[in-house]
C-alpha cells in the first residue's frame with residue numbers, strides 16, 4: 144500500500160494554475176510550469192499569452208478555488224470561494240470537468256443523516272472527473288494532462304486490515320470521505336467536487352481510460368461502484384435472479400451492471416412512468432411494488448436484491464421474495480431502518496439482510512475498466528452549476544433520468 148498522505152504542507156515541487164492572483168514561481172517551479180505549458184494543447188488550457196494571464200501560476204501553498212455549496216441545512220447552494228490545500232508530494236491537482244449529483248449529496252447538504260452531521264459550509268460532490276493540472280514530486284500514477292476520477296473517498300489510514308485488503312471504504316480508523324470528513328492532511332473539513340479544483344492523494348485518484356465519455360463516466364465513481372461491489376461480493380452470476388429496488392441514479396446503474404452479467408433482472412419501482420425505461424436499461428420484468436398483488440407471485444425467487452431507496456420502508460415484503468440463501472442488500476437507506484422483519488421467515492429461508500458502502504479504490508478502478516470495456520455508461524442530464532438547486536429538487540421528487548452531471552468546465556469558460 145502507498146503511505147497515506149499526511150504531509151499536506153509546502154511541497155516545493157509542483158507547478159499549477161489557479162484562480163488566485165499571480166506570484167513569482169521558484170526556479171524548479173518554472174521548470175514544472177514549463178511542463179504545464181508544454182502540455183497546454185493537450186489540456187485545452189494555457190496555450191496563449193492571454194489565457195496564461197487569465198490563469199497565472201501561483202506559489203505552492205494553499206489556494207482558493209470557486210465551488211458551489213451551502214451554509215445551512217435549509218439554504219440553497221450557491222457559489223463560494225474555498226481553500227484547497229497545497230499540492231503535497233503525493234497529490235495531484237485536478238481541474239474538475241464534471242461532477243455527478245448523488246442523492247447522498249442532498250442528504251449531506253440538508254443534514255439528513257443522523258450519524259453523519261453536516262459541517263458547514265458544505266460542498267458536496269463525489270462523482271468527479273478532472274484533468275490533471277499539476278502533480279507532486281512523488282506522484283507516479285499521473286502526469287499533467289491525464290484524466291483522473293475521484294469517488295467518495297480521498298484518504299484512509301492505509302494500515303488497518305481493511306485498508307490492506309483494498310477495502311478502504313471500511314477503514315477501521317474511518318475513511319476520509321470526499322466531503323464532510325476531517326482531512327487527514329490539514330484537519331479541515333473536506334469539500335467535494337462541486338468545485339473547479341481538487342487536490343487529492345494520487346492513491347485515491349482513479350485512471351479514466353482514453354476515449355471515455357467523461358460526463359457519462361462520472362456517475363460510475365459512486366452509483367457504479369456502489370452497485371457493482373455487492374454484485375462482486377455476493378458473486379452474482381449469469382442466470383441468477385436479481386432485483387433492483389428504486390430506479391434512480393444507483394438503480395439504473397445496477398440494472399445495466401446486472402444485465403451485463405446476463406442475469407435475470409427485475410426492477411421494483413414506485414413510478415409507472417419508468418416502466419419503459421427499466422426495460423430499455425435491461426430489465427426483464429418491472430414491478431410497481433405498491434401493488435401487493437404483483438409482489439405475491441414473486442415469492443422465494445431472488446438470489447440478490449439491491450435496495451437503493453433513500454428512506455426506510457417496510458422490508459419484509461422484499462425478504463419474502465428472496466430464495467433460499469438469498470440476500471437483500473440495502474445500500475440506500477442509511478438512517479434507522481424500519482423494524483418488523485419476521486425471524487421465522489428469515490430463519491426458514493436462511494435469508495440475509497446486509498448493507499454495503501461504495502467499494503475500495505482497486506474495485507472502483509475495476510468497475511471503471513469493466514464499464515469502459517463494455518461501453519457501459521450512465522444516462523446523464525448535463526446541467527450548469529446554477530441549476531444545482533433545481534436538480535436537487537428533481538432528484539428528491541424521483542424525477543431524474545437518471546443522473547444529473549454538473550458541467551464545471553463550461554461554467555468556468557463562460558466566466559473567462
Ligand code: NAP
Pocket residue numbers: 244245246247248250365366369388389390391392393394411412413414417451452453454456473474475476477499500501538539541542543545
Ligand atoms: P435517486 O437517484 O434519488 O434514486 C432513488 C430512487 O428510489 C428514486 O428514483 C425512486 O425510484 C426510489 N425512491 C425515492 N424515494 C422513495 C420513497 N420514499 N419510497 C420508495 N421509493 C423511493 O438516489 P441515488 O443517488 O440513486 O441514491 C439512492 C440512495 O443511496 C440515497 O439514499 C443515497 O444516499 C444512497 N447511497 C448509498 C451509497 C452507499 O455506498 N451505500 C452510495 C451512494 C448513494 P422509483 O421512482 O423507481 O421508485
Ligand code: ZN
Pocket residue numbers: 245246247248269295365366
Ligand atoms: Zn454517491
